[in-house]
Amino acid sequence: MSSPVDVEESPEISSVGDKFCGSAPLVVEIGILSETMDGFVCEEELIDYGNTPIHVAASNGDLENLRTLIETNKNECLRQDKHGGTPLHAAARRGRFEAMKVILEACPDAVKVLTVTRNNCLHTAVLYNQVGAVGFLVEWLGRNRDYAYLINGRDSDGKTPLHLAVSTKQIQTLKALLTCNEVDVNATTGGGFFTALDILSVLPYTGMIDVEIEMILRQAGALKMRVLANRGANSYAASFSTMAVLLMATLLVIITYRKAFTATGATFNDGVNVATRTYQAAFTAAGATFSEGGGALRKQESIITGLFLLFNGMAFVGSLAVAILVIHKLSARAA
Numbered sequence: 001m002s003s004p005v006d007v008e009e010s011p012e013i014s015s016v017g018d019k020f021c022g023s024a025p026l027v028v029e030i031g032i033l034s035e036t037m038d039g040f041v042c043e044e045e046l047i048d049y050g051n052t053p054i055h056v057a058a059s060n061g062d063l064e065n066l067r068t069l070i071e072t073n074k075n076e077c078l079r080q081d082k083h084g085g086t087p088l089h090a091a092a093r094r095g096r097f098e099a100m101k102v103i104l105e106a107c108p109d110a111v112k113v114l115t116v117t118r119n120n121c122l123h124t125a126v127l128y129n130q131v132g133a134v135g136f137l138v139e140w141l142g143r144n145r146d147y148a149y150l151i152n153g154r155d156s157d158g159k160t161p162l163h164l165a166v167s168t169k170q171i172q173t174l175k176a177l178l179t180c181n182e183v184d185v186n187a188t189t190g191g192g193f194f195t196a197l198d199i200l201s202v203l204p205y206t207g208m209i210d211v212e213i214e215m216i217l218r219q220a221g222a223l224k225m226r227v228l229a230n231r232g233a234n235s236y237a238a239s240f241s242t243m244a245v246l247l248m249a250t251l252l253v254i255i256t257y258r259k260a261f262t263a264t265g266a267t268f269n270d271g272v273n274v275a276t277r278t279y280q281a282a283f284t285a286a287g288a289t290f291s292e293g294g295g296a297l298r299k300q301e302s303i304i305t306g307l308f309l310l311f312n313g314m315a316f317v318g319s320l321a322v323a324i325l326v327i328h329k330l331s332a333r334a335a
Contacts, residue, residue: 051081051090058087058103061096070106077107084115085124092121092137095130104140111140111147118156126161131172134161138180151182158190166196169209171216178220185222197224250323 054076057065066087069076080086088110091099100121103110114120122141125133141151152160162183165173177183186195194202197217200210201224 052079054079054087055081055090058096058099059090059094061099063098063102066099066102070102074107077103077110078113080113086110086113088121089115089124092125092130092133093128095133097133097136100133100136108144108147111150118154120150120153122150122161123153123155123164126164126170126173129170129173131176134173135176135179138177142180142182148182151180152184152187154190160184160187162187162196163189163199166199166213167203169206169213171209171212174213174216178216185217185220186228188225193225195223195225195228197222
């Protein structure tokens with residue numbers, strides 16, 4: 001029967017232990033696993049990133065240790081390494097979406113923490129081409145409206161996760177992002193110069209990959225900045241023209257309404273509605289007289305006044321109709 005392995009007699013484990021001398025027991029344990037098991041974060045990465053035990057547990061997808069650490073102190077979910085990364089970033093970097101789920105259930109605000117380069121966890125998942133993590137995050141962010149703004153968040157270079165996916169020509173990641181309706185396919189970079197399609201157009205051409213990415217983007221409604229700028233200018237010009245027409249129509253309504261009464265010298269008591277006043281003005285100018293119980297028409301010697309009122313009334317009605325149509329159009333556009 002073989003005796004247990006003595007740690008000190010194992011050169012491989014001993015060398016790892018020396019590197020973690022003075023570290024917490026869990027760090028030593030994870031460090032040894034990192035050196036001796038495939039699929040775990042390497043020891044050099046542990047030292048380079050300044051990770052804590054919870055970072056390593058998240059990166060390794062070690063759910064048992066991750067839950068234990070979170071139960072001890074939920075604020076561990078917000079702990080940052082020397083690059084500003086949280087355990088959520090560590091999990092996103094390696095596509096450990098089960099670990100990400102555990103962290104977000106315990107501390108949803110962890111998703112808001114940014115690295116020193118202003119990367120949120122979705123940026124990180126895209127940068128490391130972790131399609132599963134991207135899919136999980138956009139679905140989670142889409143459901144939790146308070147955090148949905150992070151889907152189009154910009155890093156220190158002004159790029160959104162969509163820009164990063166296009167920059168690195170990740171087709172599957174791009175598809176995963178576009179499953180979320182919150183993704184702004186026409187978001188511009190920090191300077192406002194490039195959309196996702198613009199970024200694709202300036203990258204070295206790689207054949208069918210570029211064709212497929214462009215097709216995916218255009219199907220999602222993506223446009224180049226030049227087209228967006230032209231649309232904005234046309235929209236402004238159309239809005240300006242509409243407002244000018246509305247202003248002119250309103251002025252004509254006011255002028256024709258006032259002239260209808262000043263030309264006839266008619267006076268009316270306060271509280272009489274517009275329709276009654278217009279009706280009385282037209283007939284008074286034509287020679288009409290009104291009694292309290294009804295009115296009798298009297299011929300008017302001046303035909304000019306009658307013609308004036310006729311055309312003035314037509315202008316009044318036409319201007320009023322134009323104003324109503326323009327207001328309806330503006331209301332429909334706002335809706």
